Amino acid sequence: MTHIELPTGVPGARILGLGGYRPRRRVTNDELAQVMETNDEWIQSRVGIAERRWASEDETLVEMAVAAGGKALAASGLAPDQIDLVVLASASLRAPIPGIGPQVAYRLGIPRPGAFDLNAGCAGFCYALGVAADSIRSGSTRNALVIGVERLSDVTDQTDRSTAVIFADGAGAAVIGAADEPGIGPVVWGSDGDQFNAIEIAAGSSTMTMAGQAVYRWATTKLTDTLLQAMEKAGVTPADIDVFAPHQANLRIIESMTKRLGFGDDVVVARDIIQSGNTSAASIPLALTALMESGEAKSGDLALVLGYGAGLTFAGQVLVLP
Amino acid sequence: MSREDIQTGLAEILEEVAGVTPADATPEKSFTDDLDVDSLSMVEIATAVEDKFGVAIPDDELGNIKTVGDAISFIEKNQG
Numbered sequence: 001m002t003h004i005e006l007p008t009g010v011p012g013a014r015i016l017g018l019g020g021y022r023p024r025r026r027v028t029n030d031e032l033a034q035v036m037e038t039n040d041e042w043i044q045s046r047v048g049i050a051e052r053r054w055a056s057e058d059e060t061l062v063e064m065a066v067a068a069g070g071k072a073l074a075a076s077g078l079a080p081d082q083i084d085l086v087v088l089a090s091a092s093l094r095a096p097i098p099g100i101g102p103q104v105a106y107r108l109g110i111p112r113p114g115a116f117d118l119n120a121g122c123a124g125f126c127y128a129l130g131v132a133a134d135s136i137r138s139g140s141t142r143n144a145l146v147i148g149v150e151r152l153s154d155v156t157d158q159t160d161r162s163t164a165v166i167f168a169d170g171a172g173a174a175v176i177g178a179a180d181e182p183g184i185g186p187v188v189w190g191s192d193g194d195q196f197n198a199i200e201i202a203a204g205s206s207t208m209t210m211a212g213q214a215v216y217r218w219a220t221t222k223l224t225d226t227l228l229q230a231m232e233k234a235g236v237t238p239a240d241i242d243v244f245a246p247h248q249a250n251l252r253i254i255e256s257m258t259k260r261l262g263f264g265d266d267v268v269v270a271r272d273i274i275q276s277g278n279t280s281a282a283s284i285p286l287a288l289t290a291l292m293e294s295g296e297a298k299s300g301d302l303a304l305v306l307g308y309g310a311g312l313t314f315a316g317q318v319l320v321l322p
Numbered sequence: 323m324s325r326e327d328i329q330t331g332l333a334e335i336l337e338e339v340a341g342v343t344p345a346d347a348t349p350e351k352s353f354t355d356d357l358d359v360d361s362l363s364m365v366e367i368a369t370a371v372e373d374k375f376g377v378a379i380p381d382d383e384l385g386n387i388k389t390v391g392d393a394i395s396f397i398e399k400n401q402g
Contacts, residue, residue, distance in 0.1 A: 046360060214381045217365045252362060 007139030013132070013176050014183025015322045016078065016143070019071025020289035021064045021171040022276065023055040029165070038161045048251020052168035052277025054153040059169070061090060065104045065149040068171035068285070073108065075322070076175035078143055080108055083175070085144040086115040087132050089124025089281040091310060092150045093117070104147065114141070121199065122247050122309025123189075124148055124281030129174065130187030130315055136178055143177040148281030157207040166250070167208065168277030172285025185234030185318035188226050192218065192312040199310040215312075219249065220256045223314055227261060227306055230316040241267055242301035243291060243321065247308055248273035248283035257306075268296050280309060288321065297321055323401060328375070328394050335370040336390075339363055349391030357390075367393075377401055 028051045029040040043049055055064065065088060073080065088101035099117030120127040125148035132144035152167035176184065195218065198211045227246075231238060244267050246257055251273055258269050270287035279286060284305050291297035299321055306316035323331075333347035340363045346356075353359040359367070364387070368379040371393070377400045379387070387393050 046362060211381070213361055213365050213384060216362050217369065217381065220366070221369055250362075256366075 009137055009139045010178040010180075011137075012179050012182025012184065013136040014179035014181075014320055015174050016177050017072045017075030017175045017322055018285055018289050018292065019068045019073070019075055019173045020282075020286045021067035021071070022286070023053040023059045023064070023169050025054050025056055026051050027054050032165055036159045036161045036164065038165060043165045046250075046252070047166055048254075048271075048273055049165065049277050050274050053170055055151050055169040059151075061093065061149050061151055062100050062103055062107065064151075064169070064171035065100065065147045065173070066107045068149065068173040068282075069104060069108050069145055069147050072145065072173035072175045076177070078175060078177070080110045083110045083143050083145050084113045085132060085135055085141040086110060086113050087118055087128040087144065087146050088116070089118045089120065089128040089146070089148045090150055091119050091121050091124065091280055092152055092155055094154060105145070108145075110145070120281075120307070120309075120313045120315070121311050122249060122278070122280040122283065123307035123311065123313040123315045125172065125284045126187065126305060126307035126315035126317060127189060127313070128281075129176070129184065130189060130317065132176055133184040133187070136176060143175065145173060145175050147171060147173040148283070148285055150280040150282050152208070152278070152280055155201055155206060155208050160207070162212055163208055163210055166278045168279050170276060170279040170282045170286050172279075172282045172289060174285055183320035185230060185236075187315055187317045188229045188233060189313070189315035190226065191314070192222070195312045198312055216250065216253065218312060219253045219308060223306060223308055224257065224260045226314055226316050227257065227304060230306070230318055231304060234318040236302065236318055238262060240302055241304045241318075243268045243270070243288075243297045243303035245270035245284055245287045245291070245303055246306045248276065248287055249278050249309070268301075281307070292321065323375070323398075325394055325398055328397050329390070331374055332371070332390065332393055332397070335367055335374060339366045339370060347390050349389065349394060351390045352388055353390070354388075371397060375401060
């Protein structure tokens with residue numbers, strides 16, 4: 001029988017650089033209150049969002065992904081030709097063919113990498129990171145660029161207060177590479193497909209709908225175990241965690257998870273949603289970038305991340321910040 | 323469990339989840355109109371009811387529960 005050779009793997013992968021792109025236009029709650037039945041107090045009390053960014057026409061998915069990816073590349077210190085895999089997570093492509101991963105790679109000067117898009121809703125970044133890290137560990141890939149990018153303002157009814165006040169735009173990216181000491185823990189991922197229509201853009205529709213109560217209940221009751229498993233599988237305990245950066249879906253969900261995990265004041269909790277809204281697959285890298293830029297999180301910190309959303313899907317892991 | 327015991331337990335939940343003064347949690351009160359409990363706090367109350375009374379309130383039932391009395395009746399009818 002023919003013997004198929006496999007590459008020699010490496011002990012693990014780690015994040016080498018992070019980068020983010022926030023659209024220029026800030027949209028305040030007061031601005032939204034002019035076009036729909038809502039107000040600043042209503043929005044802040046329910047979702048904790050003070051303002052969000054909505055992309056202008058020229059801030060396309062590709063342009064935002066290139067901007068965030070370029071910053072992550074620069075932060076990593078790697079040259080574009082050292083990247084051989086690009087995984088782009090997004091749920092807001094309006095044209096399904098082609099995926100935009102190859103074009104983003106080309107624009108960044110990355111020569112002919114493996115490149116594809118991945119749609120796991122708001123869990124997309126953590127799914128993409130899991131896929132890319134395992135590809136590096138197996139030896140199939142040397143270095144990878146993982147990007148989460150969304151223009152959810154394109155797919156929300158801007159007069160529907162149950163979605164328009166929440167969803168926003170932006171891009172976040174991470175460059176990851178091989179490491180003798182693993183800096184990305186095992187991904188713990190899963191799905192609850194019985195709730196497939198809890199968050200959806202129905203076929204033929206151009207706007208997203210969300211069963212807010214159902215999603216809120218799911219997020220606050222079903223995902224604590226995933227977070228605990230992500231730590232357990234990585235061999236760390238909640239006491240080892242420096243930074244908690246869950247998907248920025250709703251400030252009340254973030255506070256509920258923080259409380260359930262028993263994290264105290266010594267853990268830095270990402271609350272980028274206050275300034276950025278819910279940017280789906282972009283939210284975790286954007287939140288981590290903001291915490292590092294502000295100095296609240298620092299290189300070498302151990303972060304716990306969890307993406308969750310449409311599908312319903314979820315994925316979490318433990319990371320060492322670059 | 324009697325209706326009175328359920329009301330007492332529910333009042334404890336309302337105080338913890340939504341800061342409602344226990345004496346205000348009387349059967350005729352509307353969650354949204356009288357007690358300022360929003361739709362997401364209703365979900366938190368449902369979760370706490372399940373933990374405390376072992377009674378699950380599905381999402382589609384949650385919309386039918388408008389008053390404290392509705393919640394007491396639902397728990398009373400469905401308790402094991």
